[in-house]
Amino acid sequence: MEKYSVIIIGGGPAGLTTALTLASANGKFPFVEGKKYLVIYGEYSDLDKALLKNVPGIPVGTLGKDLLNSIREQVKAYPNVKLVKGNVIKAKGEKGNFKVYLEDGTVFEGENLVLATGFHKFNIEGLNVEVVEHHNSPRPNKVMLKHNNNKVRDGLFVAGLLAGEPTMFASASGSGAKVACDILSEWAGKTVVVHDVPDEG
Numbered sequence: 001m002e003k004y005s006v007i008i009i010g011g012g013p014a015g016l017t018t019a020l021t022l023a024s025a026n027g028k029f030p031f032v033e034g035k036k037y038l039v040i041y042g043e044y045s046d047l048d049k050a051l052l053k054n055v056p057g058i059p060v061g062t063l064g065k066d067l068l069n070s071i072r073e074q075v076k077a078y079p080n081v082k083l084v085k086g087n088v089i090k091a092k093g094e095k096g097n098f099k100v101y102l103e104d105g106t107v108f109e110g111e112n113l114v115l116a117t118g119f120h121k122f123n124i125e126g127l128n129v130e131v132v133e134h135h136n137s138p139r140p141n142k143v144m145l146k147h148n149n150n151k152v153r154d155g156l157f158v159a160g161l162l163a164g165e166p167t168m169f170a171s172a173s174g175s176g177a178k179v180a181c182d183i184l185s186e187w188a189g190k191t192v193v194v195h196d197v198p199d200e201g
């Protein structure tokens with residue numbers, strides 16, 4: 001079975017931005033050579049319901065579902081990322097050796113795991129995570145995971161609303177970018193960001 005360098009559960013702004021940032025590092029640094037990423041996402045993201053007027057750089061009146069589709073296409077353009085639609089019911093393991101189980105019986109293996117499943121509930125069994133009340137939600141009964149600087153434990157990261165971010169696109173997406181940089185920095189053994197500049201001349 002193919003083993004992914006990072007499996008990201010959740011394909012909303014947080015999960016997709018994690019994937020985009022990781023994928024865009026390939027070809028820039030020797031330590032990401034050959035790394036492969038998997039995003040598993042379900043039917044619904046909160047962004048599907050939104051009409052956007054305050055996402056920087058995005059035209060006022062853009063539908064959230066259209067923005068989500070375009071980010072998905074942006075991610076798909078990278079050959080080192082695979083996107084799979086499915087419902088994760090169970091995950092287990094530790095850094096270097098996680099297994100993720102889908103409702104349809106498919107199993108994936110990964111070295112690192114990022115959880116970005118939003119704040120409505122967390123019902124993935126097997127990870128021994130602490131689910132607590134969301135501390136930035138305008139509504140009751142929303143959840144987040146206990147973490148330390150986006151890390152639940154070695155190899156297990158949390159991003160977006162599930163990490164307690166306020167329910168705004170930029171916050172969720174920024175959290176995904178941070179987690180990706182954290183993972184890249186672990187691999188590099190020093191602080192890493194992924195920047196591009198225009199060609200000269």
Ligand SMILES: Cc1cc2nc3c(=O)[nH]c(=O)nc-3n(C[C@H](O)[C@H](O)[C@H](O)COP(=O)(O)OP(=O)(O)OC[C@H]3O[C@@H](n4cnc5c(N)ncnc54)[C@H](O)[C@@H]3O)c2cc1C
Nearest residue numbers: 010011012013014042046088117118160161167168169172
């Ligand atoms: C009605 C509405 C209007 C909004 N308007 C705005 C706005 O104007 N401006 C703004 O900035 N923000 C707005 N938002 C907030 C914005 O949509 C959220 O902040 C953002 O979507 C959160 O991103 P996320 O990736 O953390 O979670 P989500 O977008 O909820 O994504 C969670 C992902 O995890 C997947 N998932 C969950 N469980 C599983 C599982 N077991 N297996 C596999 N996949 C799973 C889901 O399918 C989804 O892909 C709005 C939200 C709503 C609901």
